[in-house]
Amino acid sequence: MARQRMTGKQRREQLISIGRSAFAEQGFDGTSVEDIAARAKVSKPVVYEHFGGKEGLYAVVVDREMQDLERRITESISTGSWRERIEQAALALLTYVEEETDGFMILVRDPSSKQDRAFSTLLNTAVSQVSHILGTAFTHRGFDENLAVLYAQALVGMVSMTAQWWLDERQPAKEVVAAHVVNLCWNGLSKLETSPKLGSQKLIDAPATPDQTEA
Template identity: 70%
Template sequence: MVRVRMTGRERREQLISVGRTAFAELGFDGTSVEELASRAGVSKPVVYEHFGGKEGLYAVIIDREMLSLENLVMDALGTGSWRQMIEQAAIALLTYVEEETDGFLILVRDYKPGTERSYSTLLNAFVEKVSDTLATAFESRGLDAQLAVLYAQGLVGALSMTAQWWLDEREPAKEVVAAHIVNLCWNGLAGMQARPKLGEE
């Protein structure tokens, strides 16, 4: 049987796919260049040639996952009412967890210093987007727009932490989880007080 030689681009994509699986299974520290080469069926120099080592491969994978997740959630937050945006964002994030599990695992569990962006910087971008939307809505309702960032942190934090929990649980179904997140967030926003105080019934 004749082996078909891959083009440089095809080999690069193969190594990215192999690396994504390996980093998700073994973590950054547990993945060696030897492991990557073995899984790809190549010699170690091939990995170095394309990425300069596992750090370069890892950085490319992180960048791709970040962009993919950012586009999904930002699109979800782009249109609709407050409630629709919360629903869309919840489903988008949970769908990413469900369909791109390896990518999400790498983003939330195995961040390494030295990469330009991290999951936390991505969450900050989501907070900024939600904050801008809430600020406009707050002004129209006579609420303090400067507090929008505080509420945005709470909303994004609730969604992110629930998604990380669901990564391991996978029960109940993502639609049920999303509905409960929306229930908490929307009913909280709908009955929001201008000057809430602790200890009030």
């Protein structure tokens, strides 16, 4: 019995899936059109026909991962208290790492310039969303809302780097990791100073004691 031939759409989806796995395993530079074609059991021209080459396939894979992760993060911070939103965002990223490991590896581990821009763009989007949340919180508490983006950069960076560490460790459970990350973030935010200074600057600005004056 003859094997049923794939439609153009089915073939495209097959190549995207195969390319995703290959890029995660071998990186962009380590993956070739020959390799992708061999895995799909098709000729090289079929890959070129659908994507124009390795670069086109890679761009589609990265774009899909970006959209998926951005959707997860956006949905996670749509409701809840300020702390709950940060918790939900951290957990959403860790869940993505757990469920879509290949996709996350492509976004954070491939050295190509395409990937660098892609992940940076994604993080900037997250920073923008978190900045909006923090800006509202800062205004409510009497802090300078213009500093919200600085704190958002710090929070997103913390969660992102922790997720990359957890990619390999997978211990403790993602819920525990998210809780501890937010514990550090939130308890730091709850004791936020309106005009923080470095310890050395505090010493410079502090008034001299009687003993210091006499000396």
